[in-house]
Each structure stands twice: as C-alpha cells, then as structure tokens.
Amino acid sequence: MRLDYITIFPEYFAPLNASLVGKAIDSGILATGVHDLRQYTHDVHRSVDDTPFGGGAGMVMKPEPWGEALDAIVGPDSQSQTQGERTVLIIPTPSGIRFTQQVAAELADYDHLVFACGRYEGIDARVPQYARTLVEVRELSLGDYVLNGGEVAALAMTEAIVRLLPGVIGNPASLAEESHSEELAGLLEYPLYTKPASWRGMDVPDILLSGHHAKIAQWRRDKAEELTRDRRPDLVPSSD
Ligand code: ADE
Numbered sequence: 753m754r755l756d757y758i759t760i761f762p763e764y765f766a767p768l769n770a771s772l773v774g775k776a777i778d779s780g781i782l783a784t785g786v787h788d789l790r791q792y793t794h795d796v797h798r799s800v801d802d803t804p805f806g807g808g809a810g811m812v813m814k815p816e817p818w819g820e821a822l823d824a825i826v827g828p829d830s831q832s833q834t835q836g837e838r839t840v841l842i843i844p845t846p847s848g849i850r851f852t853q854q855v856a857a858e859l860a861d862y863d864h865l866v867f868a869c870g871r872y873e874g875i876d877a878r879v880p881q882y883a884r885t886l887v888e889v890r891e892l893s894l895g896d897y898v899l900n901g902g903e904v905a906a907l908a909m910t911e912a913i914v915r916l917l918p919g920v921i922g923n924p925a926s927l928a929e930e931s932h933s934e935e936l937a938g939l940l941e942y943p944l945y946t947k948p949a950s951w952r953g954m955d956v957p958d959i960l961l962s963g964h965h966a967k968i969a970q971w972r973r974d975k976a977e978e979l980t981r982d983r984r985p986d987l988v989p990s991s992d
Contacts, residue, residue, distance in 0.1 A: 753862070753917060756785040757906055758821045759869040760800055764903040773911060776920045785825075792820035801872050810873035818868070818879045826866055826887045837863035840888045843880055844869065844905035846898045848891035851909055853932035855892065859909075860916040867909070869902030929972075938987055942975040 757765055765786045768774065776782040790798040793816075801811035824830060826839060833839065840862050849855075859865060868875070868883075883889045894905045915921055927933065931941040945956040959971045980987050 753781070753860075753914075754783045754785070754864045755910060755914075756787060756825050756864070756866045757869060757903075758787045758789055758818075758825065758867065759901075759903055759906075760789050760871055761869075761901070761903055762786045762788050764869075765907070767907060768910070772920055773914050776914055776917065779919065781917055781919050782914060787821060787825060789817050789821055792817040792824070804873065808873075812873055813870055813875040813879075815876040815878050815882070818875060819882060822868075822879075822883055822886060826883070828886075833864070839864040839866065840890055841866045841868060841880075841883050841886075842906070842909065843867075843875070843883075843889065843891045844894065844902035844909065845874060845891050846893050846896075847874075848893035851892040851894055851905075851912075853912070855890075856909070856912040857916060859890075859913045865910075865913070867902065867906035869906050871901040936976055937989065939976040939980040940984060940987070942972040942979065 755768075759765070765784075768784055768786075769777065773782065777784060789800055793799060800813055800817050802814050804810070804812045822841070826833060826841060838861070840859065842859070842865060844867065866887075868879070880889050880891060892905075892909065894908055899905055916927065918924075921927060928935045929941065930936070932938060933941075945960060949956045949961060957971070959967055962968070977988070
C-alpha cells in the first residue's frame with residue numbers, strides 16, 4: 753500500500769517512522785510520501801488561506817494550491833499513481849462521515865490512500881468537488897469533537913488501517929477478539945488479565961484459571977456485553 757499526506761505541517765508525520773507503521777515501511781509493505789502544500793503556492797508569502805466569502809471568523813484554505821497538489825499526486829499524469837490501482841482521497845474533517853473499524857477495514861483493501869490535511873476553518877468546498885473528478889473521495893470524521901487540523905486524524909486513521917494489512921501484526925489472531933471486531937459482534941472487548949494471579953489484594957477471576965475453554969468463552973462474552981451496555985449502550989445490538 754502507498755500512503756501520501758498533503759499538509760502544511762510535514763513535521764507532524766515523523767511518527768510514521770516509528771512503531772508498527774515504521775516496521776511496515778522497513779519491510780516494504782508500505783511506502784509513504786509527505787508533501788508540503790506550500791510547495792504548490794506561487795506568491796512570496798506562500799499563502800494557503802484567505803478570508804471566507806459571506807463573512808465569518810477564521811480563514812479558509814484556498815483552492816489553487818490544493819488543485820495543483822492533487823494534480824501532482826492523484827492526477828492522470830502523476831508519478832505516484834499506477835495504472836489500475838485503487839486510490840481514495842481521504843479528507844479528515846469534523847463534518848465527515850464517522851471513521852469506524854468497518855471503514856478502516858474497507859480502506860485496508862485499497863492500493864493507494866492520499867490524506868488531504870486541512871487547517872484553519874477548513875478547505876474551500878470546491879476542492880473535494882474537483883478531487884471527485886480524479887479519484888474516489890471520502891470525507892471522514894474521527895469523532896464528535898474538533899481538532900486543529902487533519903494531521904492527527906490522518907495519523908490515527910493510518911494506524912487503524914495499517915495494522916489490518918497482512919504481515920503488519922505479528923500474530924493476526926490478536927486482531928480477532930478486540931473491541932469493534934466482527935468476532936465480538938461489535939461489542940467492546942472483555943477485561944484482560946495476566947500474571948500474577950493475585951496483585952495488591954485483587955484476584956484474577958477464578959474462571960480464567962480453570963482451563964475450561966467453553967466457560968471462559970461464555971464469561972468473556974457476558975463481560976463484553978456488560979461493559980458495552982454500561983459504556984456504549986449505542987453499540988448494543990437491539991433484541992428485535
Ligand atoms: N479535523 C478537525 N477535527 C476533526 C475530526 N474530529 N475528525 C477528523 N478530522 C478533523
């Protein structure tokens with residue numbers, strides 16, 4: 753998979769070289785490119801924003817540098833595009849569709865993801881409209897809160913997607929029974945324990961020490977349901 757990031761803060765993406773994502777780059781599963789949006793400006797101030805038409809506070813990202821960046825990265829003559837590959841442009845924005853585990857799994861099937869990281873109040877609305885003439889576009893939100901820009905959201909989405917790629921996680925079975933996985937039917941994960949069996953007066957539940965696999969599976973299922981009802985009632989499947 754190839755990942756490209758368009759941003760006015762290229763230094764935000766240094767963590768890509770760390771941890772699992774960094775290992776995936778080293779092993780050739782991933783290739784990444786970070787592009788400074790200001791390299792596509794032509795004025796002395798290298799400006800990327802302007803005041804909003806219609807008035808209002810804050811600044812809006814100008815369409816021209818974005819248009820040039822998109823032409824260079826996903827346009828028909830782009831060097832980073834390969835014939836026949838599945839490409840999607842992801843625009844992190846608080847007004848996007850919610851980014852979920854299911855969306856992460858869908859995106860893990862693409863060959864090329866390009867993240868357009870906006871700042872200020874957002875990007876001129878004609879930019880996604882233009883981008884849709886070149887590639888599939890998804891405007892995605894991490895959650896119901898506002899970040900200062902798309903960079904942190906792009907990194908979070910990257911991690912959620914990349915860990916699903918074959919060969920990235922040492923033991924793929926560990927993906928199976930985690931929160932939001934299909935195996936747990938969308939429930940939150942049950943509590944986990946390791947040695948010692950007794951610590952600071954708190955004991956690991958006896959059932960987990962019993963070696964009785966069916967009973968352990970039932971206990972975990974019950975705990976996952978209990979936790980989900982308690983913390984995320986919106987995720988509990990309806991009984992009808
Ligand atoms: N940019 C700013 N806030 C965001 C959010 N909640 N999700 C994705 N991108 C964002």
